[in-house]
Amino acid sequence: MPLEFLRRKPNEAPAAPPPPQAAARVSGNALPEEVVAQEHQLRLNFAGKTSEGVRMKAGPRALADLPDMLVGSAKSEIEVIEPLPIEFSQASPTIVRPSEAMQWLNAHHALSPIGRHALVVLESIDAVDLAFDTFVCALLDGETDTSGYPEYNAVVGGVAAHWDEVTGDMIVRGVVGWGGRGVRGDTDRVGSRILTGILSNILASQYAMGLTPVERPAVAHGQGGVVCAHCGFQSAHERAFYCPKCGMRLARG
Numbered sequence: 001m002p003l004e005f006l007r008r009k010p011n012e013a014p015a016a017p018p019p020p021q022a023a024a025r026v027s028g029n030a031l032p033e034e035v036v037a038q039e040h041q042l043r044l045n046f047a048g049k050t051s052e053g054v055r056m057k058a059g060p061r062a063l064a065d066l067p068d069m070l071v072g073s074a075k076s077e078i079e080v081i082e083p084l085p086i087e088f089s090q091a092s093p094t095i096v097r098p099s100e101a102m103q104w105l106n107a108h109h110a111l112s113p114i115g116r117h118a119l120v121v122l123e124s125i126d127a128v129d130l131a132f133d134t135f136v137c138a139l140l141d142g143e144t145d146t147s148g149y150p151e152y153n154a155v156v157g158g159v160a161a162h163w164d165e166v167t168g169d170m171i172v173r174g175v176v177g178w179g180g181r182g183v184r185g186d187t188d189r190v191g192s193r194i195l196t197g198i199l200s201n202i203l204a205s206q207y208a209m210g211l212t213p214v215e216r217p218a219v220a221h222g223q224g225g226v227v228c229a230h231c232g233f234q235s236a237h238e239r240a241f242y243c244p245k246c247g248m249r250l251a252r253g
């Protein structure tokens with residue numbers, strides 16, 4: 001949890017007292033021994049869980065089945081978020097890095113508030129990576145505010161799928177996340193219960209072959225790779241053998 005920067009460093013020295021000359025110059029307005037400081041702090045808490053993967057046969061046909069795996073769990077419309085092409089390979093929900101943030105907004109401004117919130121939470125904790133994941137998401141528990149954004153204790157997520165670079169099978173895993181300006185003790189338990197339900201839905205798919213460890217492809221963000229001859233998708237993923245978007249084998253030049 002990246003909260004370290006909010007804490008005082010243990011070896012941080014207190015501010016040095018002003019040199020005598022400086023003190024003399026402000027003699028009419030003597031600096032107190034210790035500054036009376038007003039504290040400001042924000043604690044953001046993002047958390048999530050991913051399940052084991054389920055190996056699917058029949059490749060691309062299984063893609064169309066992903067939204068069905070959320071039927072019964074989803075408390076909002078189910079949204080399919082596809083892998084990002086090369087022009088968005090640096091996209092990141094980090095507002096202080098304007099070029100990454102602009103790519104991220106350009107890629108995701110049309111999503112629902114729930115989809116954007118889910119990506120902020122799950123990308124920040126590295127639970128999904130749109131360089132190779134297809135992410136199907138919805139609100140799974142809790143409420144949204146009046147603008148439609150999930151509250152900090154609402155659980156969002158669904159299933160994420162990618163293509164196994166060795167076999168070309170599709171690997172699907174359950175992903176849930178929550179967080180924001182607050183934390184509640186029971187959200188973790190609610191998230192676990194929902195994840196169990198999603199995993200059983202994945203295993204119930206007609207294409208499911210059984211549980212498998214998730215080995216996510218190594219992504220080289222950079223020049224990018226091959227253009228898919230089947231769907232025209234240009235992957236940001238140089239080493240891909242299977243198109244991240246449609247799952248067909250990429251022809252290599």
Ligand SMILES: [Zn+2]
Nearest residue numbers: 228231243246
């Ligand atoms: Zn393709």
